[in-house]
Amino acid sequence: MPCSNSGVERHLVGWPEPFKPEHLIPLSKNYTHWEHLNEHMKYSAKVKQVMAPGSVFVASIREPLSHFYSYYNFYKMENTYKGYLKEPDKFKYFLDNIKTMPHLELIHHMPPSNPIAQCFGIKQEEQYNTIAIQEKIEEIEKEFDLVIVVEHMEESLILLTECSDLTIEDVVILKNANVGHFKKSKPILTPNEYENLIQWNLADSMIYNHFNKTLWRKIEKFGHDKMAIKIKELRMAQSIKQKKCDSVKRKSILKRVEDLKIKHDCMIQNLNYIGADKYFRNKMTEKGIYDIERAQKTCKYPPDKHGE
Template sequence: MIFSICLGLIFLSGFFHMKNENYVILKSHEELLIPSTPCHATTNVMFLKTHKTASSTVLNIMFRFAERYNLTVALPADQLVHLGYPNTFLAHFVEGFQAVGQNYNIMCNHLRFNPSEVQKVMAANTFYFSILRNPISLLESSYVYYKDNVPAFRNSKDVNEFLESPQKYYQAADYRQNIYARNIMWFDFGYDNNAENNKKYVQVVLKEIEQSFHLILIADYFDESMILLKHTLCWDLDDIIYFKLNSRSQDTVQTLTPESKERIKAWCSLDWQLYLHFNQSFWRRIEETIGLELLEQEVNHLRMRQKELMETCLSEQEAVGKDNIRNKALLPFQSGAANILGYNLRQDLNNRTLRTCQRMIMPELQYTSYLYAVQHPQKKRKQLGLPQLLTSV
């Protein structure tokens, strides 16, 4: 209850504002003089939120876009904070969905992809995209983040020991607990993460993903991915400006041995094939639609605008550790051995700038809870299960 009241106070003065009002503080830098073909922003978008792939940052972008254009979001029903995950997605996992069907503009919370059920919820002209990450860094990140929750990780000393003999710790039958330990991206796309790495099977799956998704981004090239997304959806720079969310402090990163890196390619071979395939298609798409020279210009422009916004919004102008976040209502969810970073806002912001800056740093669970309360005011507010917030605010 206290947490809900505090979040409500954060957003006093209203949260829904139209495009020109929200982002006035972003207009201080000269626009790039890039010729453009008139187009209309795509507003029906489904983002498959994969795990440990910078997808929380993308979700924040999607939520802010939804508010900016007053769009409806397919949010998890009742007290869920995800769309039924790790169960395969069903339409009734969305709050307000009826059997007769209702189209939403935006879908981006965690789910295990099931195209026929997603299509019941989203409009026929919906744009589908997702994001992948190099499985080597992904597995290390998963190990640290899910260390306490995944049996395959819990009983090993560190990630290198786990990778020396993963079959010693991993039980495929216990998939609900161990999905994060092997081929997690493959699983998120709706496939068996313990399947054999059979060439024919892999090619069938890659073809199915290509047919279901219009675009696959690469987290290792996040800024480049945002520029490609901007061009593809006819969004503007304000729509894809971001602060990195749900990242962890460097002192919790475990150093992988060269042997461990090679073992990940074998252990997570399905994810490795997935990543290699779409990393190639990503750069091919860049070359065909933007070109490397223009891409570099726009990435630099994005980073300049991001730097300006950090100077405007943040007291430290960078992320800080969990113990140094002053407003505990904005504390990100903490998991495993990871120290998930957050932000402190400057104290001298006017109301309009404050609203914009708050959006930029809003953690995933809090933002989901807030949008749920706005879209479904008659429903009980989501109880987020963050006891440290209840006692600290």
């Protein structure tokens, strides 16, 4: 868990700095490495210093238009760029006039362009340098075991079970609790608007195009017939889990240990990033995984005795 940022940014690992081990709450003497680290960070090879040997490295990417439209809304870019935008459609106005738009820092120190590339550690001044972008793509190929493509989530999850010790039941997704409550449908863009969006997010677009092709090469190697069978298994596991969650939700009193476990597992699935941060900080502190005493001396934003 990070201790490098505060308040609503507490789930971020040192952002906007590249990852450093000191961004995390130190582990107690009984633990030498992290076995699982699922946080929003700017990737650096230094993360290998804190992970257990043989750790699997996974990232996820999304189609540029869908991702940037979601990102534009989630990070309230209209507020940041309010002096530059006009009605009736501020998003399309932004794209139509993108060559006049400055690169303004968004809330939580997030960049206005190429957020995926910058999460992978590309420097802001290199986000339009095609040579630097290609070098970063080659680094990602070398460092990551799998790059999940959101538009092909089921296939990606099956491949995740192949490159890790996770089972199909482990990778079942019921709900995304971090989706913002804004209009979900993508806007219809003119060819010029779409090209402007791609050029504004050039590094993200190059990364997406490369790893989308990479994913399909892996699917081809895995076998389409075998993939179809595994996806059926995944959907069946998802259906079973959803029914179990719905079942315990309808019960006012839970006495069976199995029901309590199901309720707990379903609760974890529904946590947003703020709730998950609080829950796991408390649990890991209770179990003595953190060295809270040392953290209170070394962390930029020291946790309290409960890990918060």
